[in-house]
Amino acid sequence: MEDPARARRVVEELARAAGFELVGVTGAEPLAEGGERLRRWQEAGMAAGMGYMRRPAELLCDPRRLQKSARSVISLGVSYYPGEHPENPGDGGRVARYAWGRDYHRAIKQRLLGLRRDLEARLGCRVRARAFTDAVPLLERSAAQRAGLGFFGRNSCLINRDMGSYFFIAELLVDLELEPDGPGEGTCGRCTRCMDRCPTGAIKAPGVVDARLCISYLTIENRGEIPRPLRPLVGDWAFGCDLCQEVCPYNRRKAKRSRWPEFSAEAGAGPYLEITEVLGIRSEEEFERRFAGTPLTRPGRAGLLRNCCVAAGNLRLEAAVPALAGCLREDPSPLVRGHAAWALGEIGGAERELSEAARREADPWCRREIELALARAGVG
Template identity: 35%
Template sequence: MGPFLEQDLKQLAENIKAWGKALGFQQVGIADIDLSKHEKFLQQWLEKGYQGEMDFMAEHGMKRARPDELLPGTVRVISVRLDYLPTEAGFARSLKNKNKGYISRYALGRDYHKLMRQRLKKLGEKIKAQCPLEFRPFVDSAPVLEHALAEKAGLGWTGKHSLTLNRQAGSWFFLGELFINLPLPVDQPVEEGCGSCTACITICPTQAIVEPYVVDARRCISYLTIEQKGAIPEEFRALIGNRIYGCDDCQLICPWNRFANLSVEEDFQTRQQLHQQDLLDLFAWNEQSFLANTEGSAIRRIGFERWQRNIAVALGNAPYSDEIITVLSATLPNATELVAEHIQWAIDQQKAKALDDGIEDRTTQRLIRSVEKGLPRDA
């Protein structure tokens, strides 16, 4: 690669940000690749086993903190933000009605991976048309410390729940990266804005945020309902409530999300067959129905068996119903071993249902009150 004048690189960086926004990204920043300060924390996190069954987190060692080992020649990372909050988020309604399934808001629309990767590729090709360039796009597809890179690129700061927070956009956005071998001028990190707030730590139903900025994935509802392949540990089942795919509690309670923007992406808008649907209706799907209704959705990756497992847990946490016990009992004989274990637990829960729904219900009520006060706004 030939030499570039500093002024040329500065102008190119400005052009890249304009091109990125023209492609639909809400924010574009540029970072260097020095993530050495994160290596110790990553190693400690892995040594404590906080990654759970996510073996891919440990397989690549410290490559996650060394972008030039992932793509030799990389000297900069272009980090992008894409807002995803759907217009019909319906947070409070979905959490309040325990007979309906709650799905994390990012998964109500189309899977974001392909959309973001295609746009990042277009951005790379646009840059390459101006100068020689080696590039590679990443969207949760390789060992990349995306939040650390977003922080370095000035997209926001890392909140105590370990997600990236932005003063104008909260945390309802996806991140993507474009690794490049061009020494562009870098952006500066922004000032941290969490202060003494610990709302996300306090509200977590399973207390998965074991200390500020550290999440034990093995306790996280998103992990338990998505990444966990086997049985969900019994100690967490009642705390999961009606969350059948992911969890948004730590984002919902965050004061910065009152500034969150609604997504303009049609692909991220709510699919009605997934939104505020009765648990019994969702449980009635066969595998063919599951595949049809989750086509193009991130939900499909967990497969039909784990989908049934999750809904069985939610049915166990629903208010007492003769119909629920009847449906669960009828499904039990032909269920897989994994699903059968959770169906039996749900039946036992239904039979022992008491007036007080316990800790999970009280924390959820607090969360609902916060959402109904306008967090986030307009959603």
């Protein structure tokens, strides 16, 4: 049987050679602390519409539910930090940094599979493993914290003292006995910058984020409308939000630019979407052609157009009025039409288009959005 300490050293050597900056190991026992934290969060109703996060805590905190033979969890971290956001060109929908490049699920999964093959070759034995990143029912941040990758910050992100929080977490569940690392340690001290900066007040307590208020949830996982009171607070974010990470002192001092070309702005959509261009996408096929292979497919066509409508309204983007009017007139999704109406009401000057839409709109929710937009313009 392989010596656990030596095997652990081999894991680190090979993982770093594969491009992972952070490497940690923990046992495959249930993540008791993370499970209890999840249970309290679920009971408070903060999971919003994320059904996968409402699964029983006992399922989400037990690595062996995913692989019965697992004896160790190898947690890995890789920076996705592509640099600072350039200034908004004036017509852009802001994109969270993790989504500037290619789909991280695919990029990381391939390197994890390669790492497994390398382990088998170096250790001279078959390794039963399961590789994943953000794609299975497991509290991955809790596993990574117990494996020593970082500590939970007040914004609930895992923070590494040497590189901040702009990193993806990935795991290999293996049937190897590996020498474990100690849990990650650190503190935010008295700093509350993330809590103070969140526009919607989503960070309810240190480490507790209410998804119902989180801009990242509202623009990515949310499949319905963005609640009217929250729309002005979304600002120009078209996909995700980085605000609580941007103000974190660890990121301001320690963030390391990613060495993976897949995560660069040149590899994908980059830091901004051209709002008027996105608002012109009418079919799922066109949407897939434009964004396939990037994280931006996650909210779906209607969700991304909804977000761009809200960003256009908040920017008072007059140049987007023809595209928004086109959405109101032609888009097959009531979700898009309703948010286009809201945006037109915020920008102003589109009373004729709104009045015409009110006469033909059959969807009750969408018709109400049009009526409220007209009321804002002083019509009706």
